[in-house]
Amino acid sequence: MNWYQAVFSPLLRRMDAEWSHEQTLAALSLAQRVWPGPQILRQIAGETPPDSVECFGLKFPNVLGVAAGFDKDVRAAQGLSMLGFGHVEVGTLTPRPQTGNPKPRIFRLPADGALINRMGFPNGGVATAVSRLRSLNKSNFILGVSLGKQKETPLADAVQDYAAVMQAVYPYADYLAINISSPNTPRLRELQGGDYLGHLLRVLQLENGALAEKHRIEKRPLLVKIAPDLTWPEMDEILTAVSDHHINGVIAANTTLSREGLTHPAKSEPGGLSGRPLRQRSNEIIVYIHRQTGGQLPIIGVGGVQTTDDVRAKLDAGASLVQLYTGLIYEGPGIAGRILRQLSANQVVS
DSSP states (O other): OOHIIIIIHHHHTTSOHHHHHHHHHHHHHHHTTSTTHHHHHHHHHOOOOOOOEEETTEEESSSEEEOTTSSTTSSSHHHHHHTTOSEEEEEEEOSSOBOOSOSOOEEEEGGGTEEEEOOOOOBSOHHHHHHHHTTOOOTTSEEEEEEOOOTTSOGGGHHHHHHHHHHHHTTTOSEEEEEOOOTTSTTGGGGGSHHHHHHHHHHHHHHHHHHHHHHTSOOOOEEEEEOTTOOHHHHHHHHHHHHHTTOOEEEEOOOBOOOTTOOSGGGGSSSEEEEGGGHHHHHHHHHHHHHHTTTOSOEEEESSOOSHHHHHHHHHHTOSEEEESHHHHHHOTTHHHHHHHHHHHHHHHO
């Protein structure tokens, strides 16, 4: 048990989960800007071994990143990088501000090492995010932006929302993640199949080329974030569309609707489940994608990452990079430095 788990975690668990998260973001936002905050964050991280990773044309400082959802409005990306994370995926962003689903909408399941959330893409809209993206210093980390649609936008018109966010953030993002797999926006997961997916990827890839030419920069890697609740035939359909439209990678996987094996009383709450119960399913999906694509499609593995062994399992399954979110909640701000040091030590021993 580390100092965070011994002192702060018991206190935070007595407070509303979303309120606690808001205070964490506020503290990180302040610390990344005001002395001696940056020094404190780097001290928490400790020494992080230089171990860069090349993936979809980008050089990541290390293998570990923060998944979308933790920093929805680009408030703490710099601070998260100071904690040792090699990449931070912000968002999910929508064209206009939206409040998301009614509260309460985040539930801790500590006995299961899990969270349930039904947030529904609450964010201040892409214009607010862009005002913060402009001021980011990305010299020591890679920034991904998760693209979404407004709750009320019909699926037939969803591509317009994704394109609008893409256009606004394009000069500032290092890569773009197309979020079609959150279970908390009605019917969103239907975009993962049928005619919707092919049309969406085709339009966004065309927009990618046009924006790169407009801004006179390299095309941004496009990734698709998928659900863990897909059948293998549905997965094959997605992989075919990804290949046909030259998508650069897949993020596997988003939160699950499964409640198998849970023990906490909050297990019946509606929403997406993240954390330890998702670990095995996420790894199975990574193995499947890696095998089906002959190892040619880069995968960001996410789901149930709390330890060095969890990271290693995803890399061994075929992931090129790994993200976490729930692990940061339960293990505390020193998690990145601790995992990266242990990974490096294990490589030296082996």
